[in-house]
Each structure stands twice: as structure tokens, then as C-alpha cells.
Amino acid sequence: MNRLFIKILKFVVNAAWYIFIPLMGIVSVVIAVKIWQMGYLIWDIPVYIKQVNNLPAIQSSGASFQYLGLNNAAAVLKVKVKLTPLLVANVVIFFSASMFLLFGILHQLRKILNSLKANTPFAFENVRRLRLISLFVFMMTVLQFIDSVRNYFLLPPDFPGLADVYRIQIYWGFQPIIISIVVFVLSEIFRQGYHLKTDNESFV
Amino acid sequence: MAIIINLDVEMAKNKMSLTELATRVGISMTNLSLLKTGKVKGIRFETLEAICRVLNCKPGDILDITAE
Numbered sequence: 315m316n317r318l319f320i321k322i323l324k325f326v327v328n329a330a331w332y333i334f335i336p337l338m339g340i341v342s343v344v345i346a347v348k349i350w351q352m353g354y355l356i357w358d359i360p361v362y363i364k365q366v367n368n369l370p371a372i373q374s375s376g377a378s379f380q381y382l383g384l385n386n387a388a389a390v391l392k393v394k395v396k397l398t399p400l401l402v403a404n405v406v407i408f409f410s411a412s413m414f415l416l417f418g419i420l421h422q423l424r425k426i427l428n429s430l431k432a433n434t435p436f437a438f439e440n441v442r443r444l445r446l447i448s449l450f451v452f453m454m455t456v457l458q459f460i461d462s463v464r465n466y467f468l469l470p471p472d473f474p475g476l477a478d479v480y481r482i483q484i485y486w487g488f489q490p491i492i493i494s495i496v497v498f499v500l501s502e503i504f505r506q507g508y509h510l511k512t513d514n515e516s517f518v
Numbered sequence: 519m520a521i522i523i524n525l526d527v528e529m530a531k532n533k534m535s536l537t538e539l540a541t542r543v544g545i546s547m548t549n550l551s552l553l554k555t556g557k558v559k560g561i562r563f564e565t566l567e568a569i570c571r572v573l574n575c576k577p578g579d580i581l582d583i584t585a586e
Contacts, residue, residue, distance in 0.1 A: 516559035518549040 324427045331420050338413065355401065359391040359465050360483040391480065393469075411457055415450045422447050436507040444501030451494040455487030522582045525554045528573045543568045 349355055365385065372381045395401060422443040429435055462485040470476050529539060540550045545565060552558050553565075566577055573580075 513559065518545060518553045518558050518561055518565055 320427065320430055324424075324431070327420060327423050327427060331424055334420075335417065342409070342413075349397065353397055355395045355397060355405070357393040357395045359393055359469065360462070360485075361389055361391050361480040362483060363387045363389050364479060364481055386481075388483070389480075408457065408461060412454065415454045415457070418450045419447050422450075436504060436511040438505075438508050441501050441505045441508060444497055444504055448494045448497040448501060451490050451497065455485075455490040455494070458485045458487060461485070520583050520585070521556075522584055523553060523556050523580060524582055525569070525580055528575050528579055531575075532573050534573070539569070539572060542572045 363384075363386070369384060374380055426435075426440055426443050429437055429440055462483060466482045466484055469482060476482075529536070536550055536554070537547060540547045543550070543565065545568075549558075553561060561581075566580070569580060570577055
């Protein structure tokens, strides 16, 4: 069962590696050309709607339920932004960094799966790979956090009434940080496993 | 290392080559060579027992200790 799962995982990771990379390259180029021709960019900004008024009243069919209202609903603001050199540089830097981290994770994962296939999982390289994955996941969270903080501080001055209705989401990335910590702990387990294996192999 | 391996002495007494001993003990030539040159961290009891049986000796004949 586990072997089957690893095989499926390996297939998925390889497919992502061989299909996703060229596809992402093509899609990125197409989107870049389109944005360049249009001269503006549709910027998605995750927000919370502070208070939603004028919604149709909903009657509850059960006696124990009562509709009160909608508060702090998650939404996405779609902002049309004119292309400026600063914006282009911003997009290119954030996009490249995200892609670098994503492909970094995929690359390390492929190598780990290959070592599983070769029956050499407790190798020192795998310790390093797991640490890199942990670091990349953490850096992705930091990148998204910086992105949201930038939106939080840069957007309200340009949209005076924005703060009355919306609250821009700050991305804390609680789950990815937990994943990053778990992977880091796993890397430490692998390091100890590697030492045990080396110790065992030095006995005849 | 304070522990020294006198495997070559016992092999010479029994006029046995490394290849023959490896085959009869059931370990690889590489591992036996590493053991002979003292480049291993330890020896398993079953390996020691097999070597002693093949070479008709006691563990103390193969292993010795020197003051560091």
C-alpha cells in the first residue's frame, strides 16, 4: 500500500516537474505579453468585508436558527493598476521568487523520491534536501506575508474610502509554518537515521 | 585504536587466505579486509564466532588491547 502510494506520488511529482515547468513558462510569457499590450494589470488583493449591508433577509426554516448578518467575510478586491516600471519590477521579482521556491521544492522532492526508489533514504543528501524544503516553504510564507503587508500599507492612501468597508488581509501563513517545522523535524530524524545507518555499516 | 586485530596471525597459522576465510565465514572480502586492517568500529558476535570456528581459535587470539 505504502509502495503504491510512493509510486503514485512519484508519478505526480514527475508529471508536475515535466509538464508544469514548460506550461508555466508558456503561460507566463503569454500573460506578460497580454499585460504589456493592455498596459494595465488586474491585481488581486485578499480582503475582509467589515460589514455587509443591504443583503436580502433570509428566513430560517428551523426554530433554533436565526439569521443575524454577515461579518468579516473573505473577499478578493480586483484592482486595475496601470503598468509602471516599479510595478513591473515588483511583479517580476515576486513571481520569479515564488516560482524559484516552488520548483526548488519540487526538485528536492523528486530527488528524495528517487532515493526512496534506490533504497537509500537515509543518506546525508536527503537531510540537506529536507532542510531545503523546510526553508523554501518558510520563505514562501515570508514572501506572501511581505506581499500582504505591502498591500496593507500601499493601497489605503490611493483609495480613501477603502478602510471603511474593507480590511486588507495580512497573510500569517500559520499552516505553512507548521508544515515547515514538521519537515525540519523530519530532517533531524533523517540525520539521526543517517548516523545510525553509518554506525551500523561500520560493524562487520 | 587501543584494540588491535590479530587476524592475519591466526590466518597465517591456519595457512588460510583472505578469500577462503571470507567465503567460509560468509562475509564479503571488503568487510574482512577492513576488519583485518582495523578500519571498522566493531565486530558482531556472530561474525567473531564464525571466524573463531573457521580458524579454530578463541576471540582473545584475534582481539588484543594495547595501552594508548
